Amino acid sequence: MKRQQVLLIGEIEHAHESWNALSTLADLVTPKARNRSDFLDECRSGRLDETRVICRTFASVELTGRFDEELVSALPPSVKFVCHSGAGYDQVDVNACTARGIKVSNTPAVVNDATADTNMFLILGALRGLNRPMSTLRDGNWRGRPLPPLGRDPRGKTLGIVGMGGIGKNLKTKAEAFGMRVIYHNRTEDPAADAEYVSFEDLLATSDVISLNLPLNEATRHKISHREFELMKEGVVIVNTARGAIIDEDALVQALDSGLVASVGLDVYEFEPSIHPGLIANPNVMLLPHMGTWTVECQKSMEEEAIRNVRGALENGKMRSLVPEQANGHG
Amino acid sequence: MSQRAALLIGNIAHARKEWQDVGQIASKLYEYPEGGSRDDFLSKCKSGVFEGLFALYRSNDSNKVTGNFNDELLDALPKSLKYICHNGAGYDNIDIEACTKRGISVSSTPIAVNDATADVGIFLMLGALRNITQSFQAVRQGNWRGNFALGHDPKNKTLGILGMGGIGQAMAHRAKAFGMKIQYHNRRQLPASEEDGAKYVTFEELLKTSDVLSLNLSLNAKTRHIIGKAQFDKMKDGVIIVNTARGPLIDEAALVDALKSGKVWTAGLDVFEEEPKIHPGLLEAENVVLLPHIGTATFETQRDMELLVLDNLKSAIKEEKLLTQVPEQQKEKANI
Incomplete structure (x- = not known):
């Protein structure tokens, strides 16, 4: 019998030892293709027919494109597991995978700290209006003229977390150390949240800072748009480290220009790496290039977690962190 | 009671009204606004413009107007001055020892910052x-x-x-x-x-x-x-x-x-x-x-700091006591 194969799409950068150790269980292969159409051809060519597990990275989307219905249906029938290295897995069409009997895992818990850290950095930067002084100083103009407007203290402000999952809970602990009061909204109340549960509309209407910590899917695309901005407090601050398309970016720029939204802190964008020119032109907003999980420690942990999922799939057909859609389906 | 005039050096941005209210307990309110210079300030001091001065409000911001509060400047200030209420957590632009020698008590704004x-x-x-x-x-x-x-x-x-x-x-x-x-x-x-x-x-x-x-x-x-x-x-x-x-x-x-x-x-x-x-x-x-030294540059903190300076100023005029005196002077008191 031929040995089973693990197909790696993308690069393992840090967890080389754990990755190489998988070679006692399976042959480790990589695709020859360098673009989507070649990859689809390669899948259909029979070259990957022994592949049981695919391990893919967030960046590998540049090579294959999304794991959508077209791509999933082109995968060899032998593929039973897709292990995604990353917390957000909107690049993978889970329904299409489920329909083909493919299990999907992601790496949720390990990104909580790094993402919440970036989130807090953006909250502080946006509340305090730090983009402007950081820029004037670098231009050799110290604080600039006219002086930048005074910032706001986080202490005593209400932070509304939309999506109280692992990252939201982690952020809550950090924000409370700055004296913020935390409220949250989820589809259902979570007793483990240890914060006041409010309706989505109440959260929009009463938060001084709104933090988006929910996954992107059909139901959450443009979750924040014109109607939602109109419900918010004037001078609200919005922070997004989840996925860009959760906010209607056009509507956001309008709300910033009108002064309704005082500032935003963004790590993610609707059409990244392209960023709305109205955001780039705005000196009051804090912008980062989607780097929430980009620390040595977090990247390594994500790879290790994805590899643990690969190992589980190979050893006993079980993955530690099946995506919730599939985990819940399996009871 | 002898005269207890108060002087504001520089600006108050968020507590203007509370400064005016100090007038209810001070014998007179003087202001030396931004735009002046050390030389001009020294000559006004020496010519007796701030007669009856008992307590003053200064800040790290207004230091660019008067320069450091050193021997030269302290000598020029009226002898009636007993209290310097400073807006700022850091006060390295005030010679505390020189103040202590002249019997002047100094407060800063810790905690608020x-x-x-x-x-x-x-x-x-x-x-x-x-x-x-x-x-x-x-x-x-x-x-x-x-x-x-x-x-x-x-x-x-x-x-x-x-x-x-x-x-x-x-x-x-x-x-x-x-x-x-x-x-x-x-x-x-x-x-x-x-x-x-x-x-x-x-x-x-x-x-x-x-x-x-x-x-x-x-x-x-x-x-x-x-x-x-x-x-x-x-x-x-x-x-x-x-x-x-x-x-x-x-x-x-x-x-x-x-x-x-x-x-x-x-x-x-x-x-x-x-x-x-x-x-x-x-x-x-x-x-x-x-960052260009904006550690305390928030609306809430700036206002809290100004109010704390004014509370020190009022306490000095009414009770000859500072609320947040600098630690160097507290220690000396404790040792006596």
């Missing part, structure tokens, strides 16, 4: 841990991530705090929520209730074992250049430096060298040795996060 300063300290620390400047600038220039390099998590790193006063403790409280281990050095160990789990170490050990070193001590003759080449040499390779206190605590040229050699991986600085001038080696460096 703790949160805002620690918030900026954490912002700079997180930014420095992520080495964020390069990507921060790239994204604005339309280069997305630019020459991106991975950063580090604060979790499980050791934060060394030099100067565990109010700001240091606020910094420690926040850093603990990020999973950091806290150690500190002061001249004296704090009581356990104020340590809140932080480990007291010698200055030497703090330098040798901290992953991030945060400066939260005041500037005086003893602490000037407390961090220089000899201290950098003792630190861990790849250490991160955060300074929200005062620029001259660090020998800036030595810091630039240490950043270039990689001894110091990154730094987050809100203060500089010769503000507003910044060492060109820092401006050129991509591995530093720089």
